[in-house]
Amino acid sequence: MLDLNVFPPNFRWGTATAAYQIEGAAHEDGRGISIWDVFSYTPGNVKKGDSGDVACDHYHRYAEDFKLMKELGMNSYRLSISWPRILPKGRGEINEKGLAFYDRLIDELLKNGIEPYVTLYHWDLPQALQQLGGWANRDTVDAFEEYARIVVNRLGDRVKNWITHNEPWCAAFLGHGAGVHAPGLKDVGVSMQVAHHLLLSHGKAVRVIKEHDSSHKVGITLILGPSHAASDSPEDVAAAARHDAFLNTIYLDPLYGKGYPRVLFDHIPALAPKVQEGDLEIIATETDFLGVNYYQRSIVKHSEQLPFNFDGVRPPGPEFTFFDWEVYPKGLYEVLTRVHQDYAPKEIFITENGATFEDTLTEDGQVHDEQRRFYIERHLKSVQDAISEGVPVNGYFAWSFLDNFEWAEGFEKRFGLVYVDYATQNRHVKDSGKWYSKLVKEALGAV
Numbered sequence: 116m117l118d119l120n121v122f123p124p125n126f127r128w129g130t131a132t133a134a135y136q137i138e139g140a141a142h143e144d145g146r147g148i149s150i151w152d153v154f155s156y157t158p159g160n161v162k163k164g165d166s167g168d169v170a171c172d173h174y175h176r177y178a179e180d181f182k183l184m185k186e187l188g189m190n191s192y193r194l195s196i197s198w199p200r201i202l203p204k205g206r207g208e209i210n211e212k213g214l215a216f217y218d219r220l221i222d223e224l225l226k227n228g229i230e231p232y233v234t235l236y237h238w239d240l241p242q243a244l245q246q247l248g249g250w251a252n253r254d255t256v257d258a259f260e261e262y263a264r265i266v267v268n269r270l271g272d273r274v275k276n277w278i279t280h281n282e283p284w285c286a287a288f289l290g291h292g293a294g295v296h297a298p299g300l301k302d303v304g305v306s307m308q309v310a311h312h313l314l315l316s317h318g319k320a321v322r323v324i325k326e327h328d329s330s331h332k333v334g335i336t337l338i339l340g341p342s343h344a345a346s347d348s349p350e351d352v353a354a355a356a357r358h359d360a361f362l363n364t365i366y367l368d369p370l371y372g373k374g375y376p377r378v379l380f381d382h383i384p385a386l387a388p389k390v391q392e393g394d395l396e397i398i399a400t401e402t403d404f405l406g407v408n409y410y411q412r413s414i415v416k417h418s419e420q421l422p423f424n425f426d427g428v429r430p431p432g433p434e435f436t437f438f439d440w441e442v443y444p445k446g447l448y449e450v451l452t453r454v455h456q457d458y459a460p461k462e463i464f465i466t467e468n469g470a471t472f473e474d475t476l477t478e479d480g481q482v483h484d485e486q487r488r489f490y491i492e493r494h495l496k497s498v499q500d501a502i503s504e505g506v507p508v509n510g511y512f513a514w515s516f517l518d519n520f521e522w523a524e525g526f527e528k529r530f531g532l533v534y535v536d537y538a539t540q541n542r543h544v545k546d547s548g549k550w551y552s553k554l555v556k557e558a559l560g561a562v
């Protein structure tokens with residue numbers, strides 16, 4: 116199925132994680148608390164009352180984790196920095212122990228010959244900033260810029276690839292519209308203003324990084340997926356166009372200098388964000404790559420449901436993951452060709468792709484996860500097909516290296532190529548991880 120010769124010789128093969136999901140040590144070495152600590156500690160928000168207090172204990176086990184990563188043959192790794200470890204109050208006093216931790220982490224990665232791709236924000240806003248309004252408060256844009264400058268100045272001699280934000284759609288809508296993620300607000304209008312502030316802070320951080328060293332590569336990671344109309348009726352087609360704007364072009368358009376999509380905000384003018392003079396120019400600051408996270412497509416029909424007048428329709432499958440997400444590899448090809456055609460990023464990295472299935476650790480420490488292996492194989496085939504058509508995809512980061520804290524699902528949902536036995540913190544490479552390792556070694560060996 117896969118022809119590894121199609122992938123460019125300098126292709127980045129790796130995995131992705133995020134600080135709050137793997138580090139643990141939530142109250143160690145001066146770390147401040149984040150909105151996800153608060154959200155997790157609030158009963159009812161996270162399955163089984165799980166939290167990131169311990170998680171994979173990566174804070175203490177990163178050396179063994181990177182040794183395993185090297186043994187598996189990967190040449191890249193996407194991680195995120197915990198803002199509250201660096202600035203416990205979000206701004207002002209710097210926590211030297213937090214910076215020293217990431218010094219050690221990056222040094223250990225480089226010692227293992229693994230290229231770091233660093234996400235500055237993967238949802239763990241310092242709670243002190245939330246108490247001042249969080250991302251709904253435009254001041255947080257300046258706080259993020261200060262945080263970015265501190266991190267880039269400290270790690271910028273060794274980290275050359277930066278992702279400003281992970282999935283602003285999640286931080287904005289799941290966190291402030293649907294209320295199912297931290298900080299747990301349910302106000303669509305606020306979520307749209309949050310989206311604007313996240314994009315604005317992205318543009319500011321790009322400029323900080325480029326001022327530090329213009330040779331550094333910087334981009335943003337978006338969750339993208341096709342919005343398919345449930346029928347060819349004009350109202351379903353119009354509903355799908357609004358959903359496409361709601362999920363995809365509300366971010367893609369302003370990032371690539373097109374402003375906010377009229378198809379959405381003509382429908383909900385009262386919910387449009389307040390945009391100040393110069394904001395759109397900052398948001399559209401030139402970047403070096405686009406990070407694409409892909410998991411599934413959406414099927415959309417017209418609905419009386421306000422404010423968007425669209426609703427989801429259960430996809431036909433027939434395959435679904437443990438998250439009940441449809442397995443639809445073609446959607447990744449559709450996303451990549453559409454992004455290339457409509458926005459033409461210089462480079463694209465698949466910064467997340469993966470699946471959760473019910474994993475069982477056998478007596479002899481194996482996890483036979485053929486479904487996950489087959490999921491990844493078919494999505495890599497979609498990447499291969501896009502590359503064959505000239506789409507500049509230069510890397511694939513499987514979500515995730517380790518099983519980890521899956522937000523509101525807690526530890527029940529496992530995405531790792533490596534199984535984590537949380538009772539012992541032992542790591543067990545799953546069959547999918549062994550397969551991916553063999554594939555990566557073949558691809559890189561072919562260089």
Ligand SMILES: OC[C@@H]1[C@@H](O)[C@H](O)[C@@H](O)c2[nH]c(CCc3ccccc3)c[n+]21
Pocket residue numbers: 133136281282285338408410467514521522530
């Ligand atoms: O759900 C798997 C991963 C998360 O663990 C990552 O932190 C996050 O970047 C990420 N985004 C998505 C798609 C959007 C989504 C996230 C969480 C829950 C539902 C949908 C899936 N994932």
